[in-house]
Amino acid sequence: xxxxxxxxxxxxxxxxxxxxxxxxxxxxxxxxxxxxxxxxxxxxxxxxxxxxxxxxxxxxxxxxxxxxxxxxxxxxxxxxxxxxxxxxxxxxxxxxxxxxxxxxxxxxxxxxxxxxxxxxxxxxxxxxxxxxxxxxxxxxxxxxxxxxxxxxxxxxxxxxxxxxxxxxxxxxxxxxxxxxxxxxxxxxxxxxxxxxxxxxxxxxxxxxxxxxxxxxxxxxxxxxxxxxxxxxxxxxxxxxxxxxxxxxxxxxxxxxxxxxxxxxxxxxxxxxxxxxxxxxxxxxxxxxxxxxxxxxxxxxxxxxxxxxxxxxxxxxxxxxxxxxxxxxxxxxxxxxxxxxxxxxxxxxxxxxxxxxxxxxxxxxxxxxxxxxxxxxxxxxxxxxxxxxxxxxxxxxxxxxxxxxxxxxxxxxxxxxxxxxxxxxxxxxxxxxxxxxxxxxxxxxxxxxxxxxxxxxxxxxxxxxxxxxx
Amino acid sequence: xxxxxxxxxxxxxxxxxxxxxxxxxxxxxxxxxxxxxxxxxxxxxxxxxxxxxxxxxxxxxxxxxxxxxxxxxxxxxxxxxxxxxxxxxxxxxxxxxxxxxxxxxxxxxxxxxxxxxxxxxxxxxxxxxxxxxxxxxxxxxxxxxxxxxxxxxxxxxxxxxxxxxxxxxxxxxxxxxxxxxxxxxxxxxxxxxxxxxxx
Ligand code: SF4
Numbered sequence: 052x053x054x055x056x057x058x059x060x061x062x063x064x065x066x067x068x069x070x071x072x073x074x075x076x077x078x079x080x081x082x083x084x085x086x087x088x089x090x091x092x093x094x095x096x097x098x099x100x101x102x103x104x105x106x107x108x109x110x111x112x113x114x115x116x117x118x119x120x121x122x123x124x125x126x127x128x129x130x131x132x133x134x135x136x137x138x139x140x141x142x143x144x145x146x147x148x149x150x151x152x153x154x155x156x157x158x159x160x161x162x163x164x165x166x167x168x169x170x171x172x173x174x175x176x177x178x179x180x181x182x183x184x185x186x187x188x189x190x191x192x193x194x195x196x197x198x199x200x201x202x203x204x205x206x207x208x209x210x211x212x213x214x215x216x217x218x219x220x221x222x223x224x225x226x227x228x229x230x231x232x233x234x235x236x237x238x239x240x241x242x243x244x245x246x247x248x249x250x251x252x253x254x255x256x257x258x259x260x261x262x263x264x265x266x267x268x269x270x271x272x273x274x275x276x277x278x279x280x281x282x283x284x285x286x287x288x289x290x291x292x293x294x295x296x297x298x299x300x301x302x303x304x305x306x307x308x309x310x311x312x313x314x315x316x317x318x319x320x321x322x323x324x325x326x327x328x329x330x331x332x333x334x335x336x337x338x339x340x341x342x343x344x345x346x347x348x349x350x351x352x353x354x355x356x357x358x359x360x361x362x363x364x365x366x367x368x369x370x371x372x373x374x375x376x377x378x379x380x381x382x383x384x385x386x387x388x389x390x391x392x393x394x395x396x397x398x399x400x401x402x403x404x405x406x407x408x409x410x411x412x413x414x415x416x417x418x419x420x421x422x423x424x425x426x427x428x429x430x431x432x433x434x435x436x437x438x439x440x441x442x443x444x445x446x447x448x449x450x451x452x453x454x455x456x457x458x459x460x461x462x463x464x465x466x467x468x469x470x471x472x473x474x475x476x477x478x479x480x481x482x483x484x485x486x487x488x489x490x491x492x493x494x495x496x497x498x499x500x501x502x503x504x505x506x507x508x509x510x511x512x513x514x515x516x517x518x519x520x
Numbered sequence: 521x522x523x524x525x526x527x528x529x530x531x532x533x534x535x536x537x538x539x540x541x542x543x544x545x546x547x548x549x550x551x552x553x554x555x556x557x558x559x560x561x562x563x564x565x566x567x568x569x570x571x572x573x574x575x576x577x578x579x580x581x582x583x584x585x586x587x588x589x590x591x592x593x594x595x596x597x598x599x600x601x602x603x604x605x606x607x608x609x610x611x612x613x614x615x616x617x618x619x620x621x622x623x624x625x626x627x628x629x630x631x632x633x634x635x636x637x638x639x640x641x642x643x644x645x646x647x648x649x650x651x652x653x654x655x656x657x658x659x660x661x662x663x664x665x666x667x668x669x670x671x672x673x674x675x676x677x678x679x680x681x682x683x684x685x686x687x688x689x690x691x692x693x694x695x696x697x698x699x700x701x702x703x704x705x706x707x708x709x710x711x712x713x714x715x716x717x718x719x
Binding site for chain 1: 539540542544545548549550552555556557567568570571591592593596597598599600601621622623626627630631640680681682684685688690693694696697698700701703704707708710711712713714716717
């Protein structure tokens with residue numbers, strides 16, 4: 052038998068059946084749900100009088116519509132309120148564990164899954180949100196699914212999938228100082244394109260990934276979907292085990308040792324075969340920012356904006372459209388572009404290491420008076436940790452707003468939104484038109500350090516220019 | 521499940537030029553707060569319709585159309601099923617485009633809306649033709665994999681397994697998945713983490 056990848060191993064052990072269509076019915080080990088993509092699924096179950104197959108394998112939280120600057124109920128937005136109460140009723144009626152505000156464990160699904168040890172190596176994980184790829188950082192397969200499929204999982208704990216190819220991406224060598232996981236994934240998407248991963252799972256490997264902490268790996272896996280790959284993962288290793296040990300839902304004592312044996316066994320074999328392998332030199336990556344309207348339209352912070360003619364085919368048109376919408380010109384420097392808003396948060400970059408990095412840059416500095424800065428921890432636990440370390444004071448003293456856990460300005464579904472044609476630097480994952488809540492709002496994506504440095508200077512800035520390292 | 525078979529979609533078309541039309545454009549994020557699909561069609565392209573006086577969706581010439589012509593990588597971005605739901609509930613029963621984002625395609629299958637592909641040149645021609653002749657009636661045939669109108673026709677592509685799902689009426693797969701519940705339990709029992717690493 053040929054040597055197998057982590058993808059092959061987890062896939063094979065979770066197959067329930069091959070359907071007539073040729074697709075596979077796959078068992079889902081962990082189902083994470085939130086307030087937005089579930090009401091319809093529960094509504095149709097009630098209509099048909101159906102039951103959940105494995106209610107104990109589903110865990111709920113609230114993040115997308117949850118306001119971050121107030122905890123008052125009912126929410127001001129009637130629809131948000133009705134969505135929240137629908138979730139509360141549904142978890143009650145169906146007996147699903149709900150990590151709400153009162154639990155102290157609420158947060159963005161993709162932050163709390165690993166943080167609580169719910170997401171473990173060797174599992175299949177599904178959630179009605181495309182950034183479920185994040186959980187691949189612990190060596191699982193995380194599938195972003197639609198509401199109909201949420202219904203499938205609720206009722207049968209399975210989904211239907213085509214087998215993917217596996218593309219291994221080695222990030223070799225060392226990263227330069229001031230270059231982060233976010234810059235790595237933006238560079239990967241820049242090089243392979245936003246469609247480069249279609250039909251593929253990305254396996255991230257190489258020295259840079261091996262040496263990266265778990266939270267950095269989550270940032271990388273999180274944006275796999277922006278590169279077109281539904282799945283991204285890192286093989287579980289000692290870093291993974293150390294991260295998971297002692298977390299609330301991680302097996303304890305001897306069970307932990309047995310778990311570790313299983314976790315080790317799912318890692319890709321040393322001589323596993325890949326459909327494609329790409330090598331990227333870590334030392335060639337610099338802080339990246341996007342300039343356009345998709346996450347592939349990015350440049351190194353010291354570079355000039357590319358000529359649309361340097362692209363191929365319809366990418367030329369997309370580039371022109373990007374320039375027009377973003378009001379930028381080819382040939383100009385990206386650094387120095389004036390911004391109105393700086394957002395540090397989202398399931399890409401709202402973990403404690405992200406906030407520490409932002410605070411390190413921010414310390415002793417002030418947010419430029421023209422700029423509104425919003426810092427939103429990814430979970431209540433991250434928030435508590437940050438407050439214990441005094442990070443919130445650093446941000447507040449600098450003039451930033453400090454929010455409560457949630458998706459916040461990653462998407463325009465809660466009160467945190469861009470206004471008019473405001474331009475933001477954001478640590479989130481999508482710079483699509485309208486994404487941050489204003490149809491004319493302009494988004495630049497960058498790392499937490501870049502967000503903080505740009506907030507201070509009032510324009511897109513290389514963090515090295517602020518902290519001097 | 522024979523009543524669920526989809527073999528053919530007939531009707532006029534709406535041309536929607538442009539590549540990489542993502543789900544944020546199709547149904548802006550603020551509409552994700554809808555609790556049921558009822559009325560979601562009002563969200564369809566609503567932000568750009570506001571700023572585009574003769575947006576194809578509002579153009580009276582295309583009223584009542586059943587087919588949508590789109591470019592490359594249609595439906596990219598967020599996994600929201602609101603996008604295909606809004607399109608379907610607006611009255612569209614099939615989409616013909618250069619290519620589709622994976623999750624969008626899966627969501628479309630699940631709600632019984634066939635997606636077909638044609639080359640960029642052919643799509644461009646179809647779009648141009650429809651813009652000039654909005655009354656043209658098209659037939660998208662899943663059995664013959666053709667799109668035909670007047671005396672003309674062209675071959676279209678479709679993932680074979682998806683085509684079969686529509687032809688056999690098995691695209692509504694919840695029933696099939698449910699029937700496999702005994703096997704599901706068997707697989708679950710075999711997974712170490714489902715036994716909480718007890719043995
Ligand atoms: S932070 Fe953004 S990308 Fe992440 S789950 Fe929330 S809305 Fe989705």
